[in-house]
Amino acid sequence: MTQLSTVPGDLSRLTTLVRSNDLEETKEIISNAYSPYELRCLGDAREFxxxxxxxxxPxxxxxxxxxxxxxxxxxxxxxxxxLDSYLLMCEVTHGRVTVSRPGREECSVEPGGTYVLDPYSGFQVHWSPGARMTTVxxxxxxxxxxxADSLGLDRPVRARFALGPSVSPQAARSWSGISQAVHRxxxxxxxxxxxxxxxxxxxxATAAVLIQTQRLITPGVDPQRTGAVAHPAVRRAMALAQERADEPLTLADLAVAARVSPRALQEAFRCHLDTTPLGYLRDVRLDRAHQDLQTASRDGSAGVSDVAYRWGFANLGRFAASYRDRYGHPxxxxxxS
Structure with missing residues (x-):
């Protein structure tokens, strides 16, 4: 199991809701925080x-x-x-826990290890004395x-996860990075x-990374993660390019709007549109420049350089070459005309 510490910072900065030696008090408070649950002390109750x-x-x-x-x-x-309304990504920081879905699967998790509890079924967790974890x-x-985004569907999909670690050491490092950002x-x-x-x-971004790094078992999802990004990500990036073509957008801006990594977005654009995200943005800007030049030809409101600069083409020679390639004339x- 790949074990990466992902908990920077002082946990004492969290708001304490319970610190108690009383089983019933603990059960009531944590049931309200999570979901109703059975709580048992396996040993001397005075040691609970x-x-x-x-x-x-938000x-x-x-x-x-x-x-x-x-x-x-x-x-x-x-x-x-x-859990019903939410999912928990758990990381053990001290001790050991054994988590299971009765009659289905079980895993033992030590410090640095992670597992996912999805919203759809009950489970149990056996805690060693003093075991501690953080959850996202x-x-x-x-x-x-x-x-749904990972599958290219326009409707939500039940996100079921197998118990156990990330799908690969590389995936564990990716989750570690986003988890550290959240904790910070x-x-x-x-x-x-x-x-x-x-x-x-x-x-x-956290949800997207979790989907891509953990063992998703929803029917129809490739558990090996081919890396293909579904078309909704492309549509989101296209929408941003269309809406804000006059702004200095970067590949990172488009990737944030698409909810995927820059590299994944590049792969998706090549797969679905046979271009790159910035290539698509350039084409949108060329189309807007073409429309402005047509308007200017009627009312004399702008020159070529005015239109080029308006749509982010600082190099006039490069603008003219790209325009000629697209429209067949300068x-x-x-x-x-």
Whole structure:
């Protein structure tokens, strides 16, 4: 199992909701925070202890959770009901947990290891004394849309995940990177707390990375991840290019709008449109320049250089060459027609 620490920052900065030696109090508070669950102390009940804390920004909640103490012997067993409205990406930071879906699958997770709990079925987790984890919580609708995007569908898809680690060491590193960014935003009072646009982009990017790095078992999804990006990502990038063609857009801007990585977006454009994202943007700008030159030919409102600069073509020679390739004649011919 590839193990990468993804928890930068001080977990004491999370808001503590429970720190208790009382089983019933803990059960009530955490049931309200997660979902109703069975909680048992496997050993001397006087050794039971629980800590739970959380914080986040719109779209994502980061939590810290610990049961028992490493200096004592009591283990803990929890059996939550299905999470229903959200998904949890869990990382063990101390001790060991064994997570299972009764009668189906089971995995043991040590520090640095991760696993996903999807919203659709119950599960149980056996905690060693003092085991601790952090979780990243994403809404069910967000994950189902990310799954649909990965399949090229226009309707949400149930995002089911196998228990266990990422699909590859490279995927584990990718998840580690986005997880660190999320934890820094939460534990370091990042701008996602105050800026809804940043929060939305980071939430969508987190969901997209999770879909591509974990073992998705939804029927029709390739668990080996071929890397192909579905056409909704292309449509989102195309829409941004159309809407803001007069702005200095970059490949990174288009990728953020598409909710995929720049490299994945380039591959998608080559697959679906036989061009690149920036090539498509250039063509949109050429079309707008062509329209402006046609207007200027009637009312004399602008020259070739005015139109070229308006649509981001700083090099007039290159603009003229691209225009000729697309329309079969130089821009001056359109202007003087």
């Amino acid at each position: 202890h629980a800590w739970y804390a959380e914080s986040g920004f 779209g994502i909640t980061v939590s810290g959770l610990q049961y028992g103490s490493p200096q004592l012997h009591a283990e803990t067993l929890i059996r939550p009901q299905a 919580r994403l809404e069910r609708e967000t994950m189902e849309q990310a799954a 935003e939460v534990l370091g009072d990042g701008i996602a707390r105050q800026n809804p646009l940043v929060a939305t982009h980071l939430t969508q 821009p001056s011919t359109t202007l003087n």
